[in-house]
Amino acid sequence: MFENKPQSAGKQPSLCSCSLPSDPKDATDYRKMYERVSKMASIGVWEFDLLRHELSWSDAVYDLFEVPRGKAITRCAAVQFYSGESRIEMEALRAQAIESGGSFSIDIKVTTALGNLRWINLTADVEQENGISVRIFGTKQDITERKRAQEQVKHLQSERTHTASRAAMGSIAATLAHELSQPLACIVSYATGTAEYLKSVQIPAPAAIGLREIEVNALRAGDVMRRMRRMIEKGRGNSEPFDLTTVLKDAVIVACPPSAKVSFKLQFGHSGTVAADRVQVMQVAVNIIRNASEAMEGSRDQEIFIATHEEGDFIIVTIADTGPGLPADLNLFEPVDSSKAGGMGIGLSICRTIVEGNGGKIWALSAASGAQFCFKLPKLDGSPG
Template sequence: MGDSGESAHFKKMYDRVSTLAKIGVWECDLTTEELIWTDMVYDIFGIPRGNPINREDTLRLYEPNSRQELERLRSEAIERGTGFTLDVRIRPHASEVRWVRLTAEVELEEGKPVRIFGTKQDITNEKAASDKLQSIQTEMIHLSRGSAMGAMASTIAHELNQPLATISSYLTGARRRIPNEHLTPDLSECFDGALNATLRAAQIIRSVRAVLGKSGSKKREADLEEVLRQAADLALAGSENVLISWDVPPGLAVYADSIQIQQVLINLIRNASEAVQSGPCQIDIKAWPKHTFIEVCVSDNGPGLPIDIIADAFEGFASGKSDGLGVGLSISRTIIEAHGGRIRAENVPGRGASVSFTLPQPADTQS
């Protein structure tokens, strides 16, 4: 086979591989910025093969973040005489987005960069498969954590129910043993408060166990302000230096399990009060209609959530407390999502942490 025959054969082999791998070769003259592409690069960018191309026009096809990162790495590579690899997003057409893996090397002559060259490969399908796999893995982790928390909730409920029942029995027995003439109104109020708190704790344990165990919750129409204020009273019992401001319009109703929603708010208020180490803790609770939902926001004047956990604040076992288990916010997310709502956290500059969640309105009030 002659040289021309071998060249044609090798070109045919290259074209086959290029088509199968969706990969093309490119080159750019650093003096003139003239681009040279193989056919596959034209196909990847949706430009007819052989059409005149210039760098400025092709850069407009890159998504802004990808274009910015590409230009940064390109400048560094030219300055240092090195190369780089980068996955970028391009938009060949208004309704189409593709992922491209770009490799680049700088060619030097007498120590000076003269051209940059490399490959461009369409990895859109690979990226979609990778994203789907990651989504499945995330869901599996979420289910695994949910299962672990469900088992833990069942264990805790089993272990706590007996001592709570015992506390209730002792309180009832103690009250009966006190002669009526010695049972002052203040003492009677203390007994009533302790018994109610004990019963309330048992209700909360059963409610959390129910939501983690995926059993039915007792959802009904409820007055949101009443639900929130009752939860605040429970959360702040015995607390000092905690101030709450309210911005909850009267008459807002939600379709929810009141006990479960109160558990969410109790957790958020306690987190806020524990976050403020010095000075009074200021907690702001707001609520307002949002489409067919009601949005509730709880914010504080603390230091905010740690940066390293804020993205995963609602994942199981992520805690900003040195002695925390990291399940409170995760359980809160489980409760809110079981109601069809969403919950999110953020830090407010110059303020503290802010947690917002949504709850559905009763069907007859949705507009």
């Protein structure tokens, strides 16, 4: 604990040395309450005397850095716990705050005395007397778990973006391969037929060579398309067993941040595993959830219902919203259809490519209130029903 230091005349009391009751018993109770609250919130208090160059820590700060309580600590030794980049940024903010008498807050990566990596949130406020900065006091809070959660979301978003790009290119390539195969076949057919017809006619050599080159290059282009399609068909991602409910929960985090107005109702009736590409399946869920969220913008009730249930050898996922429903006579899963301004219209087409590529099926229904998307994936053999 900090000592209850006497204050000089005219000096403003600091955060760590003020408000302690004059009665020793009351002061002891106050310290106990302070330390208990500090421990519960994982927040410690520190103070640095700029005139005496003295650093003081509360017990919670000692525990945060895994330093024995009460051990004398200098500022030079304390900053050695900070990572290089964090230290440089913190020193710049500290110098600016001392010059202006201001305050700052920063997240810092540290390595404790026992070698453990942690993230802390450091706050500081400079106290001045007669325009001169004399003391800095603030707090240190362990935010390691929060940082880990943020990194997990960032990683999931990165995976989803990569998968979306890969799936989009695959969908476009597959469409091109399919659409170009027919005109290429026609070119070959016409070139061959023309060459056969002109065999009995004396034609200039350059014309004969031109017809032959048309046929050869059309056949070559067709071969390129066929190889592309084979590559796409084989590149169905990395199939692995995973818990579908965990992926759906991760998709909710990625698709809708906590600040979103959308509420979720989850009803997972099946906790078995499926065998598919985990990242691709999450991409499907994220895309549908985001579409549902955008469809409900401006609505009074914004709720998304996500459920799973088993049906034969498949696990079916249902994602429903309380939006305006689906437009009539619209083929949602065709690349050319889009109900969004500025949309490319390939999002749901990508979803269909992914689901079908993983051995499943996807479909959509217009419910009484809102839209409902369903997709199913093969249940892993031996998965509990």
